[in-house]
Amino acid sequence: MSKSAESALLQLFDAAKTAQANAHAPYSNYRVGAALRTPDGAIFAGGNVENASYPEGCCAETSAIAAMAASGARRIAEICVIGDGAALCTPCGGCRQRIREFANDDTLVHVAGPEGVRATFRLSALLPESFGPGHLPS
Ligand code: THU
DSSP, X not given: OOHHHHXXXXXXXXXHHHHHHTOBOXXXXXXXXXXXXXTTSOEEEEEOBOOSSXXXXXXXXXXXXXXXXXXXXXOOSEEEEEEOSSXXXXXXXXXXXXXXXXXXXXXXXXXXXXXXXXXXXXXXXHSTTOOOGGGSOO
């Protein structure tokens, strides 16, 4: 990885980590942070926001995507998701589809732990043969 790509990824990781620290996860105690970069370089982040009515909680990726959409942006160039514990905090199925709405097969999904990025996937590996906006008749 080039030095500039490395520092760009570190910036994304830091934003995801800050969002993770601000996550509202009093029920699962599993804090997740997500940060995405748009093609023009803007970064949007969010954490999971749980609710006493459990099904009403939302994932970190959903929060980050909502922040992006609120700004008017509609493309994800890359995204980083961070969670604690030994297991990789890969995006849940629903969030893979939410990312898909604004990304393409080659979009990089970085999965991190507290110490840094642990793995990087192309979206096509996480959500093969996906259904997207292009499938709808115009
Ligand atoms: N969670 C996320 O924020 N993103 C994911 O992709 C997986 C799960 C959250 C939802 C819930 O608040 C907590 O992690 C435990 O499932």
